[in-house]
Amino acid sequence: xxxxxxxxxxxxxxxxxxxxxxxxxxxxxxxxxxxxxxxxxxxxxxxxxxxxxxxxxxxxxxxxxxxxxxxxxxxxxxxxxxxxxxxxxxxxxxxxxxxxxxxxxxxxxxxxxxxxxxxxxxxxxxxxxxxxxxxxxxxxxxxxxxxxxxxxxxxxx
Numbered sequence: 001x002x003x004x005x006x007x008x009x010x011x012x013x014x015x016x017x018x019x020x021x022x023x024x025x026x027x028x029x030x031x032x033x034x035x036x037x038x039x040x041x042x043x044x045x046x047x048x049x050x051x052x053x054x055x056x057x058x059x060x061x062x063x064x065x066x067x068x069x070x071x072x073x074x075x076x077x078x079x080x081x082x083x084x085x086x087x088x089x090x091x092x093x094x095x096x097x098x099x100x101x102x103x104x105x106x107x108x109x110x111x112x113x114x115x116x117x118x119x120x121x122x123x124x125x126x127x128x129x130x131x132x133x134x135x136x137x138x139x140x141x142x143x144x145x146x147x148x149x150x151x152x153x154x155x156x157x
Contacts, residue, residue: 013040016064020107034059066109074116074137075099081145082133 014031017023023031038059043049045065050056052072075094079086089095093102103111116137120128135141 021105022107067107068110069106069108069112071111071113073114073119075102075113076136078136078139080136081141082135082143084136086136 013035014028017031017035018026018028026034043065049060076086076092077089077095079088079092086092093105097105099111099113114122116134119137120132120134123132125131133142
């Protein structure tokens with residue numbers, strides 16, 4: 001990885017950022033400010049930028065090259081009523097978009113998730129479907145719950 005000599009507010013870089021669907025409605029001045037706060041780096045072809053589990057405070061904008069994301073679990077499409085802090089489908093982008101739509105929205109070259117079957121097989125447990133809750137992936141809740149009871153009733157503002 002090398003620090004780039006590109007100008008941070010170079011209009012070509014800003015135009016490339018505007019081509020990213022999630023940034024297309026940003027104003028040029030806002031993107032210029034964002035670029036000034038960013039580190040601009042060049043990576044070698046095929047160089048890994050972030051690995052799963054890495055903690056990194058930076059935003060990454062790819063100005064050229066390809067982005068391939070592999071997720072080591074299925075997409076979360078349904079809310080968890082058993083303790084994980086997402087209580088509505090509206091909070092989950094995978095509930096709103098197909099994998100292909102999500103790939104396009106994020107401007108990725110490829111996006112792949114581990115399948116539910118692949119996740120279950122990876123446990124090495126016999127009959128894993130009987131031992132693990134998959135509700136946030138497939139919407140099949142093993143225990144009934146009151147849909148009117150949400151985390152909001154326990155929180156104060």
